[in-house]
Amino acid sequence: MAKVIGAVVVDNEECKGCGLCVVACPQDVLAQNKQVNSRGYHYSFMKNPEACIGCSNCATVCPDTCITVYRVKI
Amino acid sequence: MELKDIINPNNLVYEKPKLLTENTMHYCPGCSHGVVHKLLAEVIEDLDIQDKTIGVSPVGCAVFAYNYIEIDWQEAAHGRAPAVATGIARTNPDKVVFTYQGDGDLASIGAAEILHACNRGENMVVIFVNNGIYGMTGGQMAPTTLIGQVTATTPNGRDVGRNGYPLKITELIAQLPGTSYVTRQSVHTPATIRKCKKALAKAFQAAIDKKGTSFVEVVSTCNMNWKMTPVKANEWMVDNMFPFYQPGDLKDSSKTDPESYTPLKN
Numbered sequence: 001m002a003k004v005i006g007a008v009v010v011d012n013e014e015c016k017g018c019g020l021c022v023v024a025c026p027q028d029v030l031a032q033n034k035q036v037n038s039r040g041y042h043y044s045f046m047k048n049p050e051a052c053i054g055c056s057n058c059a060t061v062c063p064d065t066c067i068t069v070y071r072v073k074i
Numbered sequence: 075m076e077l078k079d080i081i082n083p084n085n086l087v088y089e090k091p092k093l094l095t096e097n098t099m100h101y102c103p104g105c106s107h108g109v110v111h112k113l114l115a116e117v118i119e120d121l122d123i124q125d126k127t128i129g130v131s132p133v134g135c136a137v138f139a140y141n142y143i144e145i146d147w148q149e150a151a152h153g154r155a156p157a158v159a160t161g162i163a164r165t166n167p168d169k170v171v172f173t174y175q176g177d178g179d180l181a182s183i184g185a186a187e188i189l190h191a192c193n194r195g196e197n198m199v200v201i202f203v204n205n206g207i208y209g210m211t212g213g214q215m216a217p218t219t220l221i222g223q224v225t226a227t228t229p230n231g232r233d234v235g236r237n238g239y240p241l242k243i244t245e246l247i248a249q250l251p252g253t254s255y256v257t258r259q260s261v262h263t264p265a266t267i268r269k270c271k272k273a274l275a276k277a278f279q280a281a282i283d284k285k286g287t288s289f290v291e292v293v294s295t296c297n298m299n300w301k302m303t304p305v306k307a308n309e310w311m312v313d314n315m316f317p318f319y320q321p322g323d324l325k326d327s328s329k330t331d332p333e334s335y336t337p338l339k340n
Contacts, residue, residue: 006087007080018104018304024264041103049077056088057264063108064099069088070080 006054006071010044014066017041021058021067027051030058091115093124093144100138104304106294107136109261110203110270114174115143117274123282127170128162130155132184134176135210136203153184156191159198170281172199178208181217181243188247195252195286195329199277202244202289205296206315213299217241220318225299244291244324251330254286257323260293262308266321273323286329293319 008030015037021044022030031047044067046052054071093115101107118127124145131139133152140147150158155173163171180188180202188200207225208214214227218240222231232240248256255277259270270292277288293315297307 005075005080007077009081014098016103020104020304020308023305054087059088060264060267061109061261063101063103063105063112065090065094065108065112067088068086068090070082070085071087072075072080072085074075 003074004053004071005074006052006069007049008046008052008054008058008070009068010046011066011068012037012043012045013039014064015041015043016064017043018063019044020061020063024057024061026055026057027053091119093119095142095144097141099142101135102298104295104297104307105135106205106261106292107203109267110174110201110292110294111139111142113261113267113271113274114201116271117278118143118145120275121278121282123170123278126168127172128166130159130162130171130173132173132175132179133210134179134208136174136176137210139174153179153182154187155179155184156187156196156198156200160191160194160196163196163198167197170199170278171197172201172278172281174201175203176209177202177204177206177216177218177243178211181241185217185241185243188243189250192247192287192289193250193252195254197281197284198287199274199281200287200289201274201277202291203294204244204291204319205294206240207296207299209296209299213296218243218319220314223314240318242319244289244319247289248324250287252286253289253325254280254328255288255290255323256325257289258291258293258319258321260311260316260321262295262311280328291319293321 029052032042033045056069059067128146159173206218215225280288295307297304
């Protein structure tokens with residue numbers, strides 16, 4: 001079976017730190033950053049980038065649509 | 075493979091719908107409105123009806139919806155979105171008209187408008203975001219507030235003797251002969267969001283096919299006024315809202331054929 005690797009890009013300034021993507025991720029890739037963006041929200045980031053499979057669950061649940069998802073098959 | 079190799083336009087699988095503007099939404103973190111807006115933008119994009127869609131925004135949190143989706147919008151007075159949409163739909167039969175309303179707007183002050191618009195079977199889509207509370211004004215009791223639910227105006231929980239029963243407006247709407255597709259969805263997990271998108275697409279298709287009124291209720295959260303985190307609010311919704319507001323299709327046909335009624339003879 002072809003292996004799939006994914007990556008997500010979070011728009012740090014748009015993210016409101018609601019944490020819904022962290023729960024939606026089946027691979028436990030995302031986490032909330034300890035640092036805050038200019039509006040004071042703990043934005044999401046890829047804590048565990050190797051595990052990402054590019055399923056786009058995080059982007060689907062994001063209310064502010066600040067996640068872009070990429071995926072490659074190798 | 076390194077991250078910079080993966081992050082390449084050729085490998086893109088999900089991006090912000092083109093119909094959503096660059097404006098940052100004014101909604102609270104984790105608000106369901108954002109997801110419903112995104113689904114709306116995706117559905118309008120998929121059906122390629124951007125140039126002929128007219129939305130009617132309500133009074134409530136979604137009052138600024140026109141700032142976020144690149145289509146034509148009309149703002150209506152509190153609860154009167156279906157009345158305004160009726161006028162737009164009748165004068166522009168080639169357009170696709172929808173209203174986007176909350177539970178305070180649709181089920182309370184606008185109850186008369188929505189019942190009559192659905193009963194007349196106007197060709198439009200109604201998107202009803204039900205979070206059981208008045209979000210914009212600070213969390214007062216709404217008609218759809220659950221029994222025992224604590225709000226700013228029911229600090230000891232909603233009491234039936236004093237405040238009456240929660241209103242299942244979607245069940246009422248489903249009985250009206252003018253409606254074609256009545257469904258209740260939610261947007262708390264990726265699976266339900268994809269299902270809700272299909273329901274919205276079906277509702278818009280019904281409006282394009284002039285089948286009558288399509289009504290999509292989205293059971294959603296108001297974490298700020300429920301005083302929970304967004305994740306906890308979703309769990310609370312599943313545990314408490316779903317037993318009362320059960321997701322699923324309530325009606326899936328077309329509006330009642332006028333031939334089935336026998337008119338009085340003069």
